Amino acid sequence: MMNMRAAILAAMLALPVSALAAGPILDTPVQDDWWQGGRAALDARLKIVNRPKRAKNVILMVGDGMGIATITAARIFDGQHPIDGRKPGPGEENSLAWDRMANTALVKTYNSNAQVSDSAGTASAMNTGVKTRIGVINMGQDQGAEACKTPEKLPRSFAEIARSQGMGVGIVTTTRITHATPAAVYGHVPNRDWEAADRAYPAADRASGCIDLATQLVNFKGGMDIVLGGGGARFLPAGKGGQRDDGRNLITEWQQRWPTGQFVGDAKGLRALAASANGPVLGLFTPDHLSFEHDRKDEAEASLVEMTSFALAKLAAGSKARGGKGYYLMVEGGRIDHAHHASNPYRALKEAQMFSAAVAEVLKRVNLDETLVLVTADHSHVMTIAGYPERGNDILGYIKPVRGGESDGALSKEGWALDDRGQPMTTLSYANGPFVARGLSRLLPPNDPNYLASKTYGTAGESHAGEDVALFAEGPRADLVRGVMEQNVIFHIMAEALGWR
Numbered sequence: 001m002m003n004m005r006a007a008i009l010a011a012m013l014a015l016p017v018s019a020l021a022a023g024p025i026l027d028t029p030v031q032d033d034w035w036q037g038g039r040a041a042l043d044a045r046l047k048i049v050n051r052p053k054r055a056k057n058v059i060l061m062v063g064d065g066m067g068i069a070t071i072t073a074a075r076i077f078d079g080q081h082p083i084d085g086r087k088p089g090p091g092e093e094n095s096l097a098w099d100r101m102a103n104t105a106l107v108k109t110y111n112s113n114a115q116v117s118d119s120a121g122t123a124s125a126m127n128t129g130v131k132t133r134i135g136v137i138n139m140g141q142d143q144g145a146e147a148c149k150t151p152e153k154l155p156r157s158f159a160e161i162a163r164s165q166g167m168g169v170g171i172v173t174t175t176r177i178t179h180a181t182p183a184a185v186y187g188h189v190p191n192r193d194w195e196a197a198d199r200a201y202p203a204a205d206r207a208s209g210c211i212d213l214a215t216q217l218v219n220f221k222g223g224m225d226i227v228l229g230g231g232g233a234r235f236l237p238a239g240k241g242g243q244r245d246d247g248r249n250l251i252t253e254w255q256q257r258w259p260t261g262q263f264v265g266d267a268k269g270l271r272a273l274a275a276s277a278n279g280p281v282l283g284l285f286t287p288d289h290l291s292f293e294h295d296r297k298d299e300a301e302a303s304l305v306e307m308t309s310f311a312l313a314k315l316a317a318g319s320k321a322r323g324g325k326g327y328y329l330m331v332e333g334g335r336i337d338h339a340h341h342a343s344n345p346y347r348a349l350k351e352a353q354m355f356s357a358a359v360a361e362v363l364k365r366v367n368l369d370e371t372l373v374l375v376t377a378d379h380s381h382v383m384t385i386a387g388y389p390e391r392g393n394d395i396l397g398y399i400k401p402v403r404g405g406e407s408d409g410a411l412s413k414e415g416w417a418l419d420d421r422g423q424p425m426t427t428l429s430y431a432n433g434p435f436v437a438r439g440l441s442r443l444l445p446p447n448d449p450n451y452l453a454s455k456t457y458g459t460a461g462e463s464h465a466g467e468d469v470a471l472f473a474e475g476p477r478a479d480l481v482r483g484v485m486e487q488n489v490i491f492h493i494m495a496e497a498l499g500w501r
């Protein structure tokens, strides 16, 4: 670009205009951190390598309910409360693990019949390439319970295809292993609540012939190499530590099916296993969901990072034993969603921070020239980041506004922004959610882990949100992750990376 002054100068000197443009245009000696940092970030982008076009392994990582506002807030939270020995900072400048991944897209999450989606329909889209109705797992749009009688006509899941190709498959989650997101790796049901033969799956519905999700997991064709999460009660009979009313002990059945397999019921058991040993591993650490990270007892429950790390080692060893065939692993940070439903920002951000640590573990451990890593959310939540808090303000705290911007209005004596009833406002709030929840209270200071954030509409549970979510990618064919896309395209990108046509 040529400015007016240079053009006039060129005319005066009777030189071609281009002669003056040959020097550096951005030659202002800018000694400013933003300038230097911006230029360094651009230089890094110019060096992004094109990776090979064929992947051996695919890892899909889902932060359940991790909308973009949650990502931004968790990034600040992680910067203010780092867990890996870094010094705490203001937070806004911090990076989460996926912030360094070179490819991103916006993803449209609606279900085939719902503007604001749930985890069943969204996980189906990612795992089968087919969007479903809300609450439905891995069935065609026009298929109901009757379709359970013709399983060959159901959409096949990515894990089912991978297994049929001789690849390893695994699941890691912090929820019940039969909950919607992990269930879409292996199961097909017209109602996500049919997790077990229990009260949630009434006898009249069972007459349809659909099989409960816990049984489908144990029956998975070819077996799963590694399954780690919670939800053991769905596998055990009522009265014997479980809630099944059909008397079946699916853990015993799994052990009979896989004599070389190892079942572990606590973190100690997992830590005693060698990832290189033959045979599959099933680890169910709790009867229900795993604990939130804030409440986790380390001797009983493995952390998300620990489970992810073990699964990677297990699948890599299995891949070697199978003559280099790769694997498909789905990792879910499943309880970001649950903390949001309670409108408890602290636990939601803590769970997102742990999910980032699990992504960091994956990026550190795998060869990105042979492994496609995708990080996304299934849907968003109605949490927002609001007001004009000053830089470095506690992300969980009251808004301490910066003057001179767009903020005016009354302040408390502590300098907090007040609403029109004279109440201090927090940066994080929800469009809806419960005014009371067990063990949580809005009367606590907002940075208390049990603080319940404010909301506009009072509802039994805070809800999902319908805006697009982010998708981050690294590895072979990660370049296909760009622009705005439908959620079911994720399946097709994974298939393309493995050369499936």
Ligand SMILES: [Mg+2]
Binding pocket: 064, 119, 175, 179, 180, 181, 182, 332, 334, 337
């Ligand atoms: Mg989930």
Ligand SMILES: [Zn+2]
Binding pocket: 065, 119, 337, 338, 341, 464
């Ligand atoms: Zn939810």
